[in-house]
Amino acid sequence: MVPIASYPSEPLAAPLAALLARRPESDPEVEDAVRDILRQVRKEGDAALCALTQRFDGVEVRPGQLRVSASVLAEAEAALDPNLRVSMEAAIANIRAFHERQKLNSWFVEDGDGVMLGKKITPIERVGLCVPAGEVPLFSSLLMTAVPAQ
Structure with missing residues (x-):
């Protein structure tokens, strides 16, 4: 059986502190990049999603392709x-x-x-x-x- 420990508890204090100390500091460059991405999506909507998909995933997609059609879903279900x-x-x-x-x-x-x-x-x-x-x-x-x- 998996041991269950309650928090806060004295036996957990040291192991928890050790785990939290291992946590990496946040990277300001990553935070800035994420903020820029969110800003772009808020401003440009689906067009931004398409551009970012191309940039990060190397896949070209148009805004009209973001929603899967009922016919494509039906074909996939039939082939499952x-x-x-x-x-x-x-x-x-x-x-x-x-x-x-x-x-x-x-x-x-x-x-x-x-x-x-x-x-x-x-x-x-x-x-x-x-x-x-x-x-x-x-x-x-x-x-x-x-x-x-x-």
């Missing part, structure tokens, strides 16, 4: 090996069950002076996902980002 589909559906169910337990709920309370306090959880309508593809795209990377985003 049934055994692979069963495995993927099992993985999706496991990932979803895990992340459902992490889901936060909105809550509100009125204090003694009639002031309403609380936290409102609002889902995001759409998100963009990055699935790195060194030699080949990994199903696991796609599933571990797409399923929680749903």
Whole structure:
């Protein structure tokens, strides 16, 4: 059985300090580059995504290609090996069950002076996902980002 340790606790203090000390300092050049990328995407939208995909991934894509059409999805589904589909559906169910337990709920309370306090959880309508593809795209990377985003 995996040992479970509570934090804060005296036995964890030294190992945790050692782990945190190993953490690299942030690189100002990397932070500046990321800020520039975010600024470019905010300003230029999909055109920036296409330009950055060309720059970083060497893939030429046009804004109209960023969304996969229903017909392409249907073709891919028809070509999918049934055994692979069963495995993927099992993985999706496991990932979803895990992340459902992490889901936060909105809550509100009125204090003694009639002031309403609380936290409102609002889902995001759409998100963009990055699935790195060194030699080949990994199903696991796609599933571990797409399923929680749903």
